[in-house]
């Protein structure tokens with residue numbers, strides 16, 4: 274048994290010894306040439322993670338700050354954003370857009386369901402024009418993976434001028450994501466999810482056309498003024514003081530992700546999901562998400578069917594693991610197993626055996 278509870282939460286996720294030791298290294302000043310070179314290297318490596326040749330950067334903040342930055346930089350005041358809402362996190366982004374004074378329209382499907390591209394197509398063909406379509410690739414609250422490639426193609430075909438803003442918080446590094454091939458404009462994720470690092474940094478990618486759009490929009494804010502932030506970070510010079518130890522660890526982790534290989538990493542996450550769902554099925558439990566194609570590779574939300582979720586979580590605790598007792602309205606009704614990050618299949622199997 275590990276010397277601490279092993280996290281199978283949908284974030285923060287388990288951080289291994291090597292990465293924790295890197296964070297204990299002596300600090301560098303963030304303006305020292307050695308550290309500037311690390312920041313530049315991280316920006317370059319992030320392009321391989323997002324599969325983009327466009328801009329990538331990071332900031333010391335929670336992912337929610339990037340939701341706000343996306344709206345302030347990419348949707349003009351008085352402009353309309355169309356939010357594909359299917360759970361708590363996609364709903365949060367819509368609320369943020371409203372609080373930023375934008376006309377934030379929701380295209381809502383019931384929790385546990387993904388958006389059929391035809392639904393989006395019908396809305397884009399019939400409703401008022403939108404400046405941005407906003408998608409949560411992996412809705413962590415319910416374990417829904419949106420069909421992002423198809424949704425993106427729908428936006429390009431029916432609203433070619435709309436920017437595509439995507440929360441990839443619990444998908445990048447765990448589920449297939451191709452920023453350039455799929456024509457995304459803005460995507461971001463915190464380090465505490467599929468990258469298996471502590472919370473504290475948020476990585477992001479922005480398209481050239483999004484940066485050009487941002488340049489025409491006023492009141493973009495200060496720290497997360499994207500055109501400036503991208504240029505500074507790419508040059509190794511973050512505006513504010515970054516979380517230096519976490520930047521070292523991110524550099525090493527990006528190296529490790531590249532060594533594993535993205536397709537291999539995506540396949541490992543699918544295998545983790547399949548093992549979790551097979552275990553649940555063998556015990557008469559079903560995932561909250563009905564459509565097989567929409568079942569997340571990084572988090573499974575399992576309907577407890579009246580079973581005692583608290584007791585299950587206690588059993589996990591006693592065996593040295595943490596699982597989640599359900600999010601929001603699903604608390605106590607469905608439990609979540611976060612199978613994201615660096616977990617090998619054998620470790621997940623040990624958790625399932627203990628449960």
Ligand SMILES: Cc1ncc(COP(=O)(O)O)c(C=O)c1O
Nearest residue numbers: 335336337362411413442443463
């Ligand atoms: C899909 C999704 N978006 C956004 C967030 C918010 O991230 P943060 O807590 O880093 O702001 C989370 C956190 O779980 C999430 O799962």
